[in-house]
Amino acid sequence: MEAPNDPRPYAIAEPVDPLVRRMLARNPSPFTFTGTQSYIVGGGDEVAVIDPGPDEPEHIAALIDAIGSARVVAICCTHTHRDHSPAAAPLAERTGAPVIGCAPLTMADEGPRADAAFDPSYQPDRVLADGEALSGDGWTLIAVATPGHTSNHLCFALPESGILFTGDHVMGWSTSVVSPPDGDMTDYMASLQKLYERDDRIYFPAHGPAVEKPRQLVRGMMGHRRHRERQILRQIGEGHTRIGQMVTRMYKGLDERLWPAAGRSVHAHLIDLAQRGLVAQSGEDWTLAA
Template sequence: MDAPPKPWPTGLAEQCEPLVRRVLAPNASPYTYTGTQTYLVGAGQDVAVIDPGPAGGGVAGHADTNGSGHVEAILAAVGEARIAAILCTHTHRDHSPAAAVLKARTGAPIIGCAPLSMDDDGPRADAAFDPDYSPDRVLEDGERLGGSDWTIEAVATPGHTSNHLCYGLVESGALFTGDHVMAWSTSVVSPPDGDMSAYMASLQKLYDREDRVLYPAHGPAIDKPRQLVRGMLGHRRQREAQILRLLGDRPQAITDMVPVMYKGLDPRLTGAAGRSVLAHLIDLRHQGRVASEGELWSIPA
């Protein structure tokens, strides 16, 4: 999906529904679409902040033209309300670093996903893990957190990262999906932390739910959740079948498969596509359906 024409509503508080507003961070990139969307939940005396975003621009190697601007925009949107909780869906650094800044400014606790710090050997330099993320409380699957007029339930959705959580808003049937489900792009699943088997299981978990609307961290809201998730499950199964067909012809390296599988792909995303192919291959190897030797992958004899 192409990005909408500018100007984008960067820094503005947009009303999504009575209990939900969003504020767009200034960190647009080929991986983040128009930027990370921070959600404010609650219309009363206290609010929850979901995915506070980057502390700076959020993209490695890019000058930050509005470093503290996003935190200031969040605080302006919060106004006189109290921030009761700062929640992160996961700890890629386009999602979680501003949590520490918000906590320092407001005293609000950081609650939600577990910490995870590791070297990312993939191409997503803009999505390296946040090594400084330090939650005051980790939410388990199904655990709830409440405010003056809102209740949030944690939904464990590992796959994109092992610590990924979605958050359900009990009062309205909305689900905040982070990077797990997006309408503009499929999620990158990058080993070693990204796990395709876990990702598929998490997609099935969302398909089995009855959420009214999905609010991803990047891109537009999704008002037909089960239809989109069904399509995502089918898309991943098609990729798996495509890999098996290619390897049925001859042993191949990932660099051989990506140009065939992703025709017309933005060259800047070639590395990320290769990581997702690798995630599929690892899953297929666990199933005994493919084998590897060096960089070559093949169908076992």
């Protein structure tokens, strides 16, 4: 889906909950929709910033202005793609706040989008394990480990408001790209099931609108991925044994710029299907398992 052309409220702190303000970075693209959304959590003297975004001076200055005189307790990153975490270091330098959240992950990414490359500058002061919490004046953030989109992906729950900040794991505008070798479809599906079993009231993703019926969306996303599995098995059965062949048939109408990303997700499905004994690989070709 393309980002809309209408003006967006960039660099403006928009209240979306008594404890949360949302700010949009000016980095729209076919992969980021209108841009990366940073969240300022806390309505009192202590706040946290979730997904500070790209290292863009306008965005960082707007975050500093919105934070005002409050003390930043933590700068939290859901994962370390370059549209999410690079602003953590300059924001920490300006505020003195620790960077707390996902683990660092530095690896070569020859993927289909430049902003999906991993951020080598990310150096957290504290890594949160699943279920670990941090707190400030009137709020608590609890880490929810959700590997799949990346192996280090975390969501953050705000129990005082029933909010889950979902990063790139669940978005209302698009499905998440699962790109091997780090992206893992088996983990991604397990993480979706994990969220489906929770009772969060609303999701705030890093891209796109809030998700007001989260369990309904997650159920649909799991169904969508199972549908893709069936498509892939059918394509192989019809003799379309290479990923490129599958993409052009399965993603009709998709912007061709997104075909490489679609190919990565197909590859992730194939790896998962192979691990389950349903397909086998021979060079660039995939076959149904005997």
